[in-house]
Amino acid sequence: MDRRVGAALRRRVSDARPGRLLRRARVAGPAALADRFALPLLAAVTALLLAVLFYYPVATVFVDAVVEGGRVTFGPLVEVFTDEFYLVRVLGFTAYQALLSTLLSVLLGLPGAWVLARFEFRGRDTLRSVTMVPFVVPSVLVAAAFYATFGANGTLNAALSAVGLPELDLLPSLGAVLVAHAFYNAPLVTRVVAAAWESVDAGAVETARSLGASRRRAFRDVVVPQLLPALLTGAALTFVFTFATFAIPLALGGSQYATIEVFIYSARRQLEYGRAASLAALETGVSLSLMALYLRYERAQAAERRGVRTLARRSLWPDSWSRERAARRLAITGYAVVVALVFVAPLASMLYASVSVDGRFTLDAYRFLLERQATGAAFQVKPFPAIVNSLLFGAAALAVALPLGVAMGVLTTRRFRGRWLVDALSMAPLAVSGIVVGLGLLRGLVFGFEAFGYRFTVTGAVAIVAAHAVGAYPFVVRTVAPPLDRLDRALVESARALGASRARTVLDVELPLVWPGVVAGAAFAFAISIGEFDATVILAEGGGTYTMPVAVERFIGRRLGPATAMGTVLLAVTAASFVVIERVGGEFRG
Amino acid sequence: MTDANGRSRRRFLRAVGAAGVAGLAGCSAESVGDEATTEPTAADTDEPTAATTTGEPTESMADTLVVATYPPFVNAPSTSPGAWLKREFESEFDATLVYQTPDSELNYYIERAVQGVDFEADVYVGLDTGQLIDVDGQRGEGQFTDPLFAEAGAIEGLDAVRDGLQFDPRGRAVPFDTGYVSLVWNATMDDGEFVAPETFEELTRSEFAGDLIAQNPTTSTTGEAFMLHTIDAFGADGYLDYWERLQDNGVTVLGNWSDSYSAYLSEESPMIVSYSTDQVFASAEGQDLDKHQIRFLNDQGYANPEGMARFADSDAPRLAEAFMEFMLRPEIQAGIAQRNVAFPAIADAPLPDDYAQYAKEPPESVTFTYDDLEASLDTWTDEWARRFAGG
Numbered sequence: 001m002d003r004r005v006g007a008a009l010r011r012r013v014s015d016a017r018p019g020r021l022l023r024r025a026r027v028a029g030p031a032a033l034a035d036r037f038a039l040p041l042l043a044a045v046t047a048l049l050l051a052v053l054f055y056y057p058v059a060t061v062f063v064d065a066v067v068e069g070g071r072v073t074f075g076p077l078v079e080v081f082t083d084e085f086y087l088v089r090v091l092g093f094t095a096y097q098a099l100l101s102t103l104l105s106v107l108l109g110l111p112g113a114w115v116l117a118r119f120e121f122r123g124r125d126t127l128r129s130v131t132m133v134p135f136v137v138p139s140v141l142v143a144a145a146f147y148a149t150f151g152a153n154g155t156l157n158a159a160l161s162a163v164g165l166p167e168l169d170l171l172p173s174l175g176a177v178l179v180a181h182a183f184y185n186a187p188l189v190t191r192v193v194a195a196a197w198e199s200v201d202a203g204a205v206e207t208a209r210s211l212g213a214s215r216r217r218a219f220r221d222v223v224v225p226q227l228l229p230a231l232l233t234g235a236a237l238t239f240v241f242t243f244a245t246f247a248i249p250l251a252l253g254g255s256q257y258a259t260i261e262v263f264i265y266s267a268r269r270q271l272e273y274g275r276a277a278s279l280a281a282l283e284t285g286v287s288l289s290l291m292a293l294y295l296r297y298e299r300a301q302a303a304e305r306r307g308v309r310t311l312a313r314r315s316l317w318p319d320s321w322s323r324e325r326a327a328r329r330l331a332i333t334g335y336a337v338v339v340a341l342v343f344v345a346p347l348a349s350m351l352y353a354s355v356s357v358d359g360r361f362t363l364d365a366y367r368f369l370l371e372r373q374a375t376g377a378a379f380q381v382k383p384f385p386a387i388v389n390s391l392l393f394g395a396a397a398l399a400v401a402l403p404l405g406v407a408m409g410v411l412t413t414r415r416f417r418g419r420w421l422v423d424a425l426s427m428a429p430l431a432v433s434g435i436v437v438g439l440g441l442l443r444g445l446v447f448g449f450e451a452f453g454y455r456f457t458v459t460g461a462v463a464i465v466a467a468h469a470v471g472a473y474p475f476v477v478r479t480v481a482p483p484l485d486r487l488d489r490a491l492v493e494s495a496r497a498l499g500a501s502r503a504r505t506v507l508d509v510e511l512p513l514v515w516p517g518v519v520a521g522a523a524f525a526f527a528i529s530i531g532e533f534d535a536t537v538i539l540a541e542g543g544g545t546y547t548m549p550v551a552v553e554r555f556i557g558r559r560l561g562p563a564t565a566m567g568t569v570l571l572a573v574t575a576a577s578f579v580v581i582e583r584v585g586g587e588f589r590g
Numbered sequence: 591m592t593d594a595n596g597r598s599r600r601r602f603l604r605a606v607g608a609a610g611v612a613g614l615a616g617c618s619a620e621s622v623g624d625e626a627t628t629e630p631t632a633a634d635t636d637e638p639t640a641a642t643t644t645g646e647p648t649e650s651m652a653d654t655l656v657v658a659t660y661p662p663f664v665n666a667p668s669t670s671p672g673a674w675l676k677r678e679f680e681s682e683f684d685a686t687l688v689y690q691t692p693d694s695e696l697n698y699y700i701e702r703a704v705q706g707v708d709f710e711a712d713v714y715v716g717l718d719t720g721q722l723i724d725v726d727g728q729r730g731e732g733q734f735t736d737p738l739f740a741e742a743g744a745i746e747g748l749d750a751v752r753d754g755l756q757f758d759p760r761g762r763a764v765p766f767d768t769g770y771v772s773l774v775w776n777a778t779m780d781d782g783e784f785v786a787p788e789t790f791e792e793l794t795r796s797e798f799a800g801d802l803i804a805q806n807p808t809t810s811t812t813g814e815a816f817m818l819h820t821i822d823a824f825g826a827d828g829y830l831d832y833w834e835r836l837q838d839n840g841v842t843v844l845g846n847w848s849d850s851y852s853a854y855l856s857e858e859s860p861m862i863v864s865y866s867t868d869q870v871f872a873s874a875e876g877q878d879l880d881k882h883q884i885r886f887l888n889d890q891g892y893a894n895p896e897g898m899a900r901f902a903d904s905d906a907p908r909l910a911e912a913f914m915e916f917m918l919r920p921e922i923q924a925g926i927a928q929r930n931v932a933f934p935a936i937a938d939a940p941l942p943d944d945y946a947q948y949a950k951e952p953p954e955s956v957t958f959t960y961d962d963l964e965a966s967l968d969t970w971t972d973e974w975a976r977r978f979a980g981g
Binding site: 152262269357 | 661662664665666667668672673676688689690691692693694697698700701702705707724727728806808809842843844845846848849851852853855856857858868871875877878968971975976978979
């Protein structure tokens, strides 16, 4: 392994860099200067966007935690932080269920990454593309689908009783909450780890094997260290998401499983802004601290590699069978059953709910969508504009989030003091309660702010795209930064030494080497945009800029048909988009 | 428009409106956006009495009415009164009705008032007692100093509103329909043997263990109504003990109505806290009515009247008033009730004869007054949450 050599080289290179850059800038003139500042410029744009679209709006809410009646008292904050109920019981339970959810998501997601990264089979690319689909399903549909699948009268019990087995009482329960969280987040783990696995350098594994390491040993010493950062990325994201969970525990668990976000919601509902802001500050504090810890670890782990040749995938159907091979295929089959139960069955039952009423087949729900489209009033939510808006916002958010995320990823792989703090702050959009972000957008952007005697307001499509981009770009950073950090600096420096500009080096050397991460980040960014609800519904203001999840929410009623039909449309459109993104992404690379 | 202009325009209109010169307000509503910059300074200093002498008290009205309401009022997939109401109103009045349906409902306007930002809405449709208390509780915060809603005054049809539905002691909100929270139960469960209990007491018997789905009062309207109903039945000192018994008897408390209705439809439990109009939907969709039986515990239903109120800052106060009177007309009352699947606020709305067959009204209706709720609602909810929620 060339690890130590690489580290030494890196130190030398980074010591030399500032002087060299300055020299080059001086010699090469304005073009090189522009090149030199392209990335910082992108960073400045990122910072500005974050400030306007995230930090300022969110600050208008958090201020309620410390200001009462115009005076800084820290009253509400102190009240919450000294209340054992919130601090111990609520926070404790919230962390507990997030931890369990994370473990379950990793457990369910990891084998998926293994299968996708290490085996070749028909439809592998498509399957990998659509792994993120569960991520965009509105939670109310997940709840309904879980009841239809695992409920007392659900598909699973029908199947069990058909074969003479006793029926199960699975809902509502903490277990159901955890499985639903895994439904959302295991695909995330799969996607992130698969991307890392696909970038593992085959040469390093072969070297280890040729030096006498057993297969298991080579896996443990060579492959695992390269997967671990991705695995922890997935785990950290899952924890942060499930820590702020809200709808799922309420729907599938019951009030005894109320998380801190539920209390933020009800405080906001009672217009107790001080309490809502204080609870949200508590929540964000925990999430961000965890994020910061994780980022410090991620940096410490950064191991350099050249990573040019990836591991060859084995065929799912081997030419000849050995005991080990058979055991692996058996394990994959078992995993497929679990996937069918946890992921496919709920989605299928959602599809089924859209074409049935009381067990009878009917297309009424889709007829409703068509009718609403054809004859709905102008002020009503219609399906087609929802699809178009979702796709446009998704594409636009992708176009903004991808460059921002890559730029931030490149910048934060530079070494400077307190980098982990900047890094953690840039991840803040993930760690702040959706309720706070929504309220902040309302106060800060929809109502606008006064400056120079004018009131500036930001509403409509542009604000929605910007909000989606801000919410999505941390995913790009998280999928791009770790592999970038592990890139062999010597490769970059060679390119620079051969005369390539900084931007050119990023585009021609660094990005192609971390491309699976970039594509995964793009898929995340798109998924975030498509699935985003809280901010969209506020910025749409009941006007014409609603998206598919908003339409689903509007179509919820006593019957499941209209909402599930719209949900099915959402899934179909999203799945197709993912395939397109990965295809285009794949071609762009080659 | 800048904030300064907007605010002075409002002051201008208030000054004029106070003197009862609706005509001026109506005229300026068309072009305020352009004229407000020049007009208000002069008008601002005018005494209301001065305005009376200069304006002509004609009955002309604004040509646009902005009605703010909750999204399902215009958008519900099954049936909603919004589109029909707009058609009916516009066919009679020479004005356009525009809906605003912000996701955070009335909180959106309270927020605006607190932040000192103008809005266009003239009337809010869909107020309940709790929201009214929120409005009054927030007054004094930030820039929210003037009243949000105007008093309804002696509008036509108000005296026809049924006794017991009036929920605003200050006469701003006018009820336009009401619903009742009750139990809905499934007679096909336990092999067709299941019969819902008749009283709160029976509900805690072991034969009904695990049989009820309710909703969290901190996150759901039906949940809150059911909790209030238990407070009415057992008192503020006794409801937590009753809930303790419910808890011991395996009640399921889910987050909101639609989640819990999913659970009910999948037959998780034979009873759910829901609305007493459940059979209206079930019969319209040809569902088995045995699965949608209604039970009023203790022969009571918790009433949730919905009200409407005119925003004090409305540009079109006269038109808003006309709209509220329009809403109280018997045939409109019947139309709203059927399309919103609720009960009219007046006694003599011409409903179809079979309406009562599926839309059940309780023998006795229970509700807390504004004063009761203002004094205690937050405490009751918080105490409930600390006992039964959060890990």
